[in-house]
Amino acid sequence: MTEDPPVQHMVLAVSTVIFSLRPHPDTGELTLWLPLVRRIREPFKNRWALPGGPLQDSQDLGEAARTAMRRTTGLQPRHLEQLYAFGDVDRSPDAPERVVSIVYWALVRQDEDAHAVDAENVAWHPVDEVPGPLAFDHDLIVRYAVDRLRAKVTYSPIAHAFLPAEFALAELRRVYEAVLNRALDPSNFRRQILSQGTVEDTGRRMTGTAHRPPRLYRSAPQSSRYSLTIEESP
Amino acid sequence: MTEDPPVQHMVLAVSTVIFSLRPHPDTGELTLWLPLVRRIREPFKNRWALPGGPLQDSQDLGEAARTAMRRTTGLQPRHLEQLYAFGDVDRSPDAPERVVSIVYWALVRQDEDAHAVDAENVAWHPVDEVPGPLAFDHDLIVRYAVDRLRAKVTYSPIAHAFLPAEFALAELRRVYEAVLNRALDPSNFRRQILSQGTVEDTGRRMTGTAHRPPRLYRSAPQSSRYSLTIEESP
Structure with missing residues (x-):
């Protein structure tokens, strides 16, 4: 230098x-x-x-x-x-x-x-x-x-970037399937995503669709289970 | 171009x-x-x-x-x-x-x-x-x-890079404290790290130290709770 x-x-x-x-x-x-x-x-x-x-x-x-x-x-x-x-x-x-x-x-x-x-x-x-x-x-x-x-x-919520702000879990699963190039089991996927804490329920449902319209989710704030919540010494 | x-x-x-x-x-x-x-x-x-x-x-x-x-x-x-x-x-x-x-x-x-x-x-x-x-x-x-x-x-095991292959949890905590520049509560830290799945018990303990020598841990393979284990459709 x-x-x-x-x-x-x-x-x-x-x-x-x-x-x-x-x-x-x-x-x-x-x-x-x-x-x-x-x-x-x-x-x-x-x-x-x-x-x-x-x-x-x-x-x-x-x-x-x-x-x-x-x-x-x-x-x-x-x-x-x-x-x-x-x-x-x-x-x-x-x-x-x-x-x-x-x-x-x-x-x-x-x-x-x-x-x-x-x-x-x-x-x-x-x-x-x-x-x-x-x-x-x-x-x-x-x-x-x-x-x-x-x-x-698999370790970050980057898949959300392909979706609008609110999405159904089936839409998120189709993103994962497209990226990974293989079919995923819907109920396992649902369970895993929900336990991961990267999405949160908006309280709303899709409109104009089926008899039982799917719930809409959004990206959870960073305080997900991915993160280690470092607690300070008292 | x-x-x-x-x-x-x-x-x-x-x-x-x-x-x-x-x-x-x-x-x-x-x-x-x-x-x-x-x-x-x-x-x-x-x-x-x-x-x-x-x-x-x-x-x-x-x-x-x-x-x-x-x-x-x-x-x-x-x-x-x-x-x-x-x-x-x-x-x-x-x-x-x-x-x-x-x-x-x-x-x-x-x-x-x-x-x-x-x-x-x-x-x-x-x-x-x-x-x-x-x-x-x-x-x-x-x-x-x-x-x-x-x-x-806080979201990856990168702190392990400061440590040898096997380490006590107190050593890992001191790495986090040094990086984050603040004291962490030992028992909370222990609980969080263990629930995260990024370290695994080697079954061995430190030698040549105290009356009750601390357990030695190592980096867990990637299949930790950080990762989404994507299960294929049956």
Whole structure:
């Protein structure tokens, strides 16, 4: 930290993994999808890549992520967070220069997804059916993001980000099923979610539906059973 | 992502927040500390800064973090992970050029800390008594890291990283007290930790200590009560 700054030969990029839940074309089941951009230039011409690109001098990191999302999909998801920085020297040996990528991920609510407008060369794919090999090391980044999301739904309320403020437990279960890509037992799911303390009953029920409309829940405040309530010494 | 890469005018740096638990010089209580480096050049000459520096062309990100830690403190902590990338355009208006910093944090076990050898211009400080204002926006980064650690100990077993593989509950409580900077009620702490399922009894007891030596615990495998055990549909 005391040397003069070196001249760096690398490009800093911001990339985005945008997750949304859409029906699978074969089964009709809600599935986890993401958009990719087909590259029209070298390197990796004609391969699919995550939306993003080199960071502009005048852009904040999060702003670069939001711009890439808006430009490719028309989306401005509320749930956007930094995921990880990928910067190994040999992460993409076929690229002409070293790229360090700071990756953001977004979770898109269904009412937000209704406003998606794909730009040219953009297409959405179920996450387990991406048309690889992707450009750069984006296969690895997609795998990392999917694995992280699948892990995170089991120990945090992140699945709520796909839903509106109030939701039925069956809707929440369908989010979990889509993310995890497998069917869950409804009564076990209900019991586990309720014992976890991450949702609370709003006292209201869905309207305009069945004979016995389902209860509506919302995210519980942080004081859930996830947390250790540290009690001070008396 | 279809334009030619711009010429970027920014420096990519890797910085480290190295947390260790040491006695407070006034109270003797175990406290959370971190090392800082006094800058001997402009910008921010004579101010304290986090260990780190510009990323070299030939360095991986994690390698840069490990090198900075070893060079400043002699430490090579096992628990090292990426924390966050700080890259707002105006994050450090007094610096001569834009810096994007990828920050790693390390948690040092006491047996690891025994090997600390501070380089010249390096000094450790209790995290709530750092000699600010620090160089760049490092006050903000320190605050972010401390807040994140204090939050994370309440919903994850990260506190175990400060301890050897087997530990008494009183040792774990002292880690929580040091991180949170307040005294905790021993019996409440014991009850909460045990109900959380993040530790398991080894069946062994500490040796060479008291008349009734305390039980030794270890980190429980991931199947703790933190996790939602997603049961498949039958």
